[in-house]
Amino acid sequence: MNKYQEAHPEWFDEKGRVQPWVLRELIDYNPETGEMRWKERGKHWFVVCGERGPASWNSRWAGKPVGFAVSSLGYLGMSIFAKYHPASQVCWAIKTGQYVENISYDDCDTRNLSFSNLYEISQSALTHRSNTIGSSIDIMFYGVYKSFNSKSKFFAKYFKKRIGTFHTEEGAALAYNLYVMEHAPNAIKNDIDYDFAEATERAAREKALGIRGSSRFRGVVKRNDRFVARIHINRKQIHLGSYESEQDAADAYDRAALKYLGPTAYLNLAVRPEPELAPACPPVPESVSEAVAAKGGRDDF
Known part of the structure; x- marks a missing residue:
């Protein structure tokens, strides 16, 4: 429990998250564009501050875009009253007045926080998807998962869209990059140095590996x-x-x-x-x- 929770427990819910009504007082969220900016804060939002505290904070941050931390999987997060909050959850809470179990992205772009791009997904659905498809644990690339029940080791997936099955992480990462370059240019891409023409050939060859028969080629x-x-x-x-x-x-x-x-x-x-x-x-x-x-x-x- 931090100093904000001790001084104002009414600002937080039972899980330690900042209450939606508090978020609405602190953040100006545009549901059409997904942009979030800090609002001006009165003295009552500061636990310990001098006379110049609110004025100093407002001159520095009020009206400015909210800064985000980016997780290893590409998800945006932010700190509010020394508590980490996923950015998608903050947007959902401001818009609807409540938090939900899990949120996913309709266009698979984790940086697109427009409300029309967010949708609720249950924990059971996430668990079922993980158990039947694969795992992203220990994978160093976006959109690449380990396969549980396939001869091949890895597959590339753009949220709901299955891209293909591969023998190497690099091949799956290349296929993911090529897919998002065409279908979602703003999506986060894997940091791999490659020539586009060479990547096209490699990804095409990788896609056929281990899928059927004993050849690395389709058909x-x-x-x-x-x-x-x-x-x-x-x-x-x-x-x-x-x-x-x-x-x-x-x-x-x-x-x-x-x-x-x-x-x-x-x-x-x-x-x-x-x-x-x-x-x-x-x-x-x-x-x-x-x-x-x-x-x-x-x-x-």
């Missing part, structure tokens, strides 16, 4: 001493051929994916092959064009 499995390429379209498996080289089989899959699914298909290799140069492919199953259109141009491999 490729090893059979005895050869590599078999195949693709699934409309819930039908199409055999693309058997190859001595793993990369030749991956190239065959890429060509078939371009032919069947179009230019937006996920490929193994960074260099996109020309589909017309591909070896003869099996005929497309009936109604495949309608099936692909219904699935948004993605295969079900």
Whole structure:
């Protein structure tokens, strides 16, 4: 118990958090932008101060943006009356007049504190998600988790969006960076030095590691001493051929994916092959064009 709690216990709730009505007196919160600024404070908000205490504090802080501490996972926090408070909880308490168990972010940007971006999530939901998906303990990168029930060791996840499964932390971290660069430019990114083109190739290769079969490429499995390429379209498996080289089989899959699914298909290799140069492919199953259109141009491999 600190000096503020001893002098004014009515300012705090049973868990030691500053009461929502107190937060409203101290902080000017804009729910549209998520911006928070300190309000002017009267003498009654100071436990020990001289005559110049409030004036000195107001001249230095009143009207200024609230400063935040950033946790290792990228969450913002702040100190109010010598008590740490998550910034999202403060915003929620000011807006609704109460604290909630847990808060998550709709656009996955932990620095976006606009009220429309915040939503309540129960502890049981968080526990279930952790037990069934994985753990972020001891991981040094944002958006990277250890997998509990997969042959691969790590996966990248942007809150509700699962990005992919990987053998290395670095591969998952690169995929996370590439995803947020496209879908959430303001999100916190991993501090990794890399060339974008090289990262694209590495992330594409990493994404296929350990997901299916015994090959590191999508649509490729090893059979005895050869590599078999195949693709699934409309819930039908199409055999693309058997190859001595793993990369030749991956190239065959890429060509078939371009032919069947179009230019937006996920490929193994960074260099996109020309589909017309591909070896003869099996005929497309009936109604495949309608099936692909219904699935948004993605295969079900």
